[in-house]
Each structure stands twice: as structure tokens, then as C-alpha cells.
Amino acid sequence: MLYLIGLGLGDAADITVKGLQAVKSCSRVYLEAYTSILTVGKEALEEYYGMELILADRDMVEQGADEILKDADVTDVAFLVVGDPFGATTHSDLVLRAVHAGIPYKVIHNASIMNAVGCCGLQLYNFGETVSLVFWTDTWRPESFYDKICKNRTAGLHTLCLLDIKVKEQSIENMMRGKKIYEPPRFMTVSQAADQLIQIIQRRREEGAELGVTENTVCVGVARLGADDQRICTATLQQLVSCDLGGPLHSLVITGQLHPLEVDMLRVNAEPNALEHLHMLDSSTYCS
Amino acid sequence: MLYLIGLGLGDAADITVKGLQAVKSCSRVYLEAYTSILTVGKEALEEYYGMELILADRDMVEQGADEILKDADVTDVAFLVVGDPFGATTHSDLVLRAVHAGIPYKVIHNASIMNAVGCCGLQLYNFGETVSLVFWTDTWRPESFYDKICKNRTAGLHTLCLLDIKVKEQSIENMMRGKKIYEPPRFMTVSQAADQLIQIIQRRREEGAELGVTENTVCVGVARLGADDQRICTATLQQLVSCDLGGPLHSLVITGQLHPLEVDMLRVNAEPNALEHLHMLDSSTYCS
Numbered sequence: 387m388l389y390l391i392g393l394g395l396g397d398a399a400d401i402t403v404k405g406l407q408a409v410k411s412c413s414r415v416y417l418e419a420y421t422s423i424l425t426v427g428k429e430a431l432e433e434y435y436g437m438e439l440i441l442a443d444r445d446m447v448e449q450g451a452d453e454i455l456k457d458a459d460v461t462d463v464a465f466l467v468v469g470d471p472f473g474a475t476t477h478s479d480l481v482l483r484a485v486h487a488g489i490p491y492k493v494i495h496n497a498s499i500m501n502a503v504g505c506c507g508l509q510l511y512n513f514g515e516t517v518s519l520v521f522w523t524d525t526w527r528p529e530s531f532y533d534k535i536c537k538n539r540t541a542g543l544h545t546l547c548l549l550d551i552k553v554k555e556q557s558i559e560n561m562m563r564g565k566k567i568y569e570p571p572r573f574m575t576v577s578q579a580a581d582q583l584i585q586i587i588q589r590r591r592e593e594g595a596e597l598g599v600t601e602n603t604v605c606v607g608v609a610r611l612g613a614d615d616q617r618i619c620t621a622t623l624q625q626l627v628s629c630d631l632g633g634p635l636h637s638l639v640i641t642g643q644l645h646p647l648e649v650d651m652l653r654v655n656a657e658p659n660a661l662e663h664l665h666m667l668d669s670s671t672y673c674s
Numbered sequence: 675m676l677y678l679i680g681l682g683l684g685d686a687a688d689i690t691v692k693g694l695q696a697v698k699s700c701s702r703v704y705l706e707a708y709t710s711i712l713t714v715g716k717e718a719l720e721e722y723y724g725m726e727l728i729l730a731d732r733d734m735v736e737q738g739a740d741e742i743l744k745d746a747d748v749t750d751v752a753f754l755v756v757g758d759p760f761g762a763t764t765h766s767d768l769v770l771r772a773v774h775a776g777i778p779y780k781v782i783h784n785a786s787i788m789n790a791v792g793c794c795g796l797q798l799y800n801f802g803e804t805v806s807l808v809f810w811t812d813t814w815r816p817e818s819f820y821d822k823i824c825k826n827r828t829a830g831l832h833t834l835c836l837l838d839i840k841v842k843e844q845s846i847e848n849m850m851r852g853k854k855i856y857e858p859p860r861f862m863t864v865s866q867a868a869d870q871l872i873q874i875i876q877r878r879r880e881e882g883a884e885l886g887v888t889e890n891t892v893c894v895g896v897a898r899l900g901a902d903d904q905r906i907c908t909a910t911l912q913q914l915v916s917c918d919l920g921g922p923l924h925s926l927v928i929t930g931q932l933h934p935l936e937v938d939m940l941r942v943n944a945e946p947n948a949l950e951h952l953h954m955l956d957s958s959t960y961c962s
Binding site for chain 1: 680682683684685686687688689690691692694695758759760761764766767769770773781782783784785786788789790792793795797798799800801802803804805806825829831836899900935936938939942
């Protein structure tokens with residue numbers, strides 16, 4: 387059996403009881419380690435489970451799937467994923483390989499940022515399409531996420547922005563020389579994401595475009611959701627640029643239209659004056 | 675401390691280790707029991723935790739919140755919710771009451787249908803706004819969910835349809851007589867949901883409207899997600915009308931545009947001929 391087990395979002399104790407039982411029954415346990423990170427590392431998990439973990443980086447999952455699935459028809463193998471195995475990233479490819487090899491698989495679900503973000507007070511069924519923000523380079527500054535945010539806002543919907551993670555990236559120089567030397571991991575902060583968005587807004591304003599998001603739009607920055615030191619910060623987009631939410635992982639929510647109960651919940655974690663640009667659309671709807 | 679603890683979607687062992695530890699530390703434990711159900715009942719949970727649970731129906735949560743929060747500043751109280759505490763239904767009101775009473779609260783997240791539905795093979799970031807389908811009555815047949823599905827499909831996005839749950843409902847007769855006699859619980863099936871959608875499609879077709887969804891649109895019915903006997907069934911909307919997925923809870927997904935990897939995953943659980951109406955929009959996009 388191949389078990390795909392979600393680890394949830396905080397520390398080792400966020401695994402489900404069912405997931406922990408499955409891990410302990412397995413002869414090999416892989417830890418997926420390139421799409422997300424837990425606030426505790428591999429060693430803490432190994433101590434918690436009382437067994438060794440095999441780190442599965444992108445190369446291994448994409449090219450070494452046969453190794454992961456080896457003998458999984460006669461023994462139990464676990465593949466651990468931070469969040470839910472089908473959360474922000476899907477491991478469909480591994481599942482399809484298992485299916486085609488006749489290996490049964492079982493998913494043990496857990497919280498992911500896709501549903502846990504509801505704790506900021508915004509209702510999940512008022513979210514539109516989720517978007518991803520990537521680190522800009524000198525030559526590559528994609529803006530398509532901005533248009534999706536505006537589309538969601540036009541429909542009254544909130545947008546969850548997943549922020550870039552760079553793990554085991556090679557510099558172009560090292561890649562060209564064939565050197566497997568990796569850059570230190572990088573995680574986009576809420577502040578960096580807000581700054582990218584404001585650069586787009588400013589450029590579009592200069593072009594005379596109508597703006598779907600402005601510096602005064604109410605947003606929510608979240609950091610280390612589910613961990614003991616999680617941070618939730620409701621602020622204007624402008625305020626978030628200078629907001630330090632600490633270590634990874636960060637996510638950003640751009641609000642759409644707000645129900646009064648959502649506004650009350652946002653107020654619990656709001657920076658001073660964060661909500662002063664809210665205006666009432668009708669008796670039960672607010673917008674910024 | 676008020677703990678809001680997600681129970682996940684399957685049985686008692688789907689609680690997280692952290693959640694179980696918190697439950698065991700509490701002097702009172704409430705089980706929210708009107709927005710969702712676990713495949714195991716209250717008694718099974720009580721046996722698993724080794725303690726008594728207090729069933730919290732809608733009346734208690736909405737009008738008896740003071741009772742739930744009583745002494746929670748000096749003792750630990752848990753409020754258990756199937757799925758995630760901020761999943762398909764939000765318990766913001768209880769949280770706000772705690773905040774205003776100066777009672778600290780902590781959320782222990784878990785899987786909800788909002789993220790676990792990813793296991794059907796459709797990628798979560800390709801979902802648009804979630805919709806709810808309610809049981810129609812003779813005089814109340816809302817169709818607004820249909821328009822939201824079409825809007826999502828126009829944008830290429832999938833739609834998760836949450837299906838109605840009626841727990842502790844009074845008949846109008848009993849309500850008027852002030853009798854607290856409740857109807858047996860009812861849960862909308864995928865088949866009933868598909869039938870409602872097809873009725874709308876037929877009516878709009880007669881009106882000559884352009885159709886955003888048809889009988890041949892590829893959909894996915896899911897039942898008891900996370901439980902050992904979960905069912906995932908990929909089929910056309912028409913096929914789903916005669917599809918029996920067994921006991922509650924059911925949910926329905928209407929696909930938008932599909933990536934080839936999503937099509938491959940859908941094929942794993944597909945009814946015969948379910949995907950024959952798929953056509954290619956371009957080399958990497960399919961639609962039905």
C-alpha cells in the first residue's frame with residue numbers, strides 16, 4: 387500500500403492519529419520537501435515517529451518515483467506531505483504511477499493552507515480562484531496573478547495568494563557548469579508580495595488603467611498558520627509592505643466584498659486604521 | 675482556553691494528535707452536530723476519547739454560547755467540528771464572543787471537504803467560488819447556484835457544490851404548534867443534486883438560453899470522503915442522476931477546463947463513457 391499522508395501545518399503533533407498509525411506500520415517513509423515546509427524539520431519528525439525519514443526532493447519524486455513505489459505492492463510505504471497531499475500542490479503523478487503499477491493507495495487527509503486560511507475570519511465560500519506569486523527576476527516579472535485578483539474582486543470574492551518557495555535551486559552559473567550546488571532556500575514574505583503588487587498598481591496607474599486593487603485595499607497577511615507562533619495581520623496593502631511577520635511560510639489574502647461578520651473577525655487582528663478605507667456597499671456588504 | 679478542534683472527515687482516528695491531546699485536557703467537550711456529520715457517531719467518539727461529549731445543536735451554539743464559554747477563562751473547553759472549524763461553515767460568532775469575553779482561543783485545524791476534494795484529481799487552484807445546493811420545496815426553488823457554476827466554467831474553473839443537510843428540522847405544523855418534534859435528518863445525494871441541475875438546464879433550454887452546463891458535462895460525485903468506504907465517481911451529469919453512492923455525506927464537483935493530468939486522474943474513477951464528450955480546446959486543455 388502507498389499511503390499519501392498529510393502532515394497539516396504546524397509541528398509533528400499535527401499529523402492525524404490515523405496518519406501516525408500508518409507511518410509506524412510502514413517499512414519506508416518519504417518526506418516531500420520541496421513544495422512546503424513544516425515549522426519543525428526532518429529531525430524533529432524522526433524523533434517523534436521513532437524512525438528514519440527519506441527526504442524526497444523534486445528530482446526524486448519526478449524521476450525516482452519507481453524507487454518510492456518499489457515493493458509497495460507487498461510492503462507499506464508512506465509519502466508524507468506538509469498540509470494535505472492534494473492541497474496547494476498535487477501529487478497526481480505519483481498516484482497515477484501507483485495505479486498503473488497495480489499498487490493500491492490511500493490518502494490520509496489533513497489541513498492545508500487552502501482551508502486553514504478560514505481562521506483569519508474570511509469565509510471560504512467567498513474565495514475565488516487561488517493565485518501564485520513567484521519571485522520576480524530582472525527579466526521575468528509576470529503580472530497575471532494581478533488580473534486574477536481583480537477578476538475575483540469584481541465578482542466580490544477574496545483571493546488567496548500562495549507565495550513562492552525556492553528550495554534546492556541552482557544558480558544559472560552552477561547549472562551551466564553542471565555543479566550540484568544549491569542556493570539557500572528562499573521564501574517570499576507578505577511584505578515582498580505586497581511590494582510586488584504595489585509596483586504593478588503604480589505601473590498600471592501611470593498607464594491610466596482602471597484599478598481593481600489599490601494601496602488601500604484591505605488584505606490579510608498570515609504566517610506560520612497552525613504553529614504556536616502563527617501571525618495573522620489585517621492591514622491595507624500599503625501597511626503590509628512594512629509589516630514583518632517573521633519566519634516562513636507566509637500567505638496573503640486580498641479581500642473582496644465583506645460581510646459584517648467577516649469585518650468583525652478581521653478587526654480581531656487588525657493594525658491601527660487598517661479598516662478605515664472600508665465603505666458600505668449596502669446594509670450587509672463592505673468593500674475597500 | 676477555548677479550543678476549536680477540527681475532526682477531519684472520516685472516523686474518530688482522523689483527529690490530529692494535537693487535537694486529541696487538547697480534548698483529553700478539557701473539562702467540557704462540545705460536539706457541533708448540525709452542519710456536518712462524521713461517519714461514526716457521538717458514541718464512537720466518546721468511547722475513543724474515554725469521556726462524555728455534549729451535543730451542540732444550532733440552538734445551543736446560537737443562543738447558548740454563554741453556556742459553552744462558561745468558565746473557559748479558568749478551565750479548558752473544547753468545541754469539536756467535523757472537518758475544519760473554519761471549513762464549509764464558520765464558527766466566527768462563537769470566536770467573537772470568546773474574544774469579547776477576554777477568553778483566549780486556539781484553532782486546531784484539520785481536513786475539510788474544501789481541500790480534501792482535491793483527491794478526486796482536480797487541482798484545487800483551478801476551483802472557483804464554492805456553491806451550496808439546498809433542498810427545493812414546492813414553493814422555493816432557488817437557481818442562483820446554477821449561474822455561479824456557469825460563471826466558474828466560463829472562467830475555466832471547477833465548482834465544488836456543497837449539498838444540503840437538514841438536521842433537527844421541525845415540520846411547519848409542529849413549529850406552529852410549538853412542538854419540539856424533529857423530522858428525521860436528511861442529506862442531499864449526488865443523484866438528487868444532479869437531478870435539480872438537469873431540471874434547471876431543461877427549463878433554460880426551453881427558454882432558449884445559452885447553456886453553461888449540459889447533461890454531458892463531466893462531473894465528479896464524492897461520498898464519505900476520508901472514510902474507508904469513500905466513493906469517487908466521475909461521470910456525466912446525466913449519468914450521475916442514476917448513480918447511487920450510498921450513505922451521507924455527498925458532494926458534487928462540476929468540472930471546468932481540464933489539464934491532461936486532471937483527465938488522467940479522473941479516468942481512475944470514471945464510469946464507462948463518462949469522458950467521451952470531452953473535447954480538446956488546445957494541446958493542454960480539455961472541456962466538456
